[in-house]
Amino acid sequence: MKLFYNVAGALAVLLGILGIFLPLLPTTPFLLLASWCFARGSERLHRWLLSHRVFGEYLRNFEAGRGIPLTAKIVATVLLWSSLLVAIRRFVAQDKLVLPAALALMGLCVSLYLWRFLPTLRTGRQDKG
Numbered sequence: 862m863k864l865f866y867n868v869a870g871a872l873a874v875l876l877g878i879l880g881i882f883l884p885l886l887p888t889t890p891f892l893l894l895a896s897w898c899f900a901r902g903s904e905r906l907h908r909w910l911l912s913h914r915v916f917g918e919y920l921r922n923f924e925a926g927r928g929i930p931l932t933a934k935i936v937a938t939v940l941l942w943s944s945l946l947v948a949i950r951r952f953v954a955q956d957k958l959v960l961p962a963a964l965a966l967m968g969l970c971v972s973l974y975l976w977r978f979l980p981t982l983r984t985g986r987q988d989k990g
Contacts, residue, residue: 866902870895928980
């Protein structure tokens with residue numbers, strides 16, 4: 862089972878890195894998934910991800926329950942809704958209304974979680990270590 866978690870974690874890291882360069886592929890959810898997988902599959906890989914110079918601080922703050930920075934919430938929301946609106950517009954133009962409704966519902970649920978239930982990291986509370 863550890864091998865499965867490690868392979869899934871490595872795949873999630875690769876997709877997260879691709880998400881840095883591809884605007885519609887999200888980085889953060891894949892890195893959170895990778896951290897979760899590595900925590901179950903390999904203490905060494907999990908420690909490596911948490912100490913990564915680019916991603917480590919965000920992951921440590923998230924895992925410690927301190928949340929994510931306000932700017933990350935804003936960027937995530939803008940990217941989420943811009944990509945959803947492009948997709949919704951395309952399906953509405955084809956007279957398919959079930960898919961746009963489902964996409965809008967998903968967007969609302971993600972936005973609700975992001976803004977209502979996920980803590981916002983306050984300045985000065987970031988993990989530097």
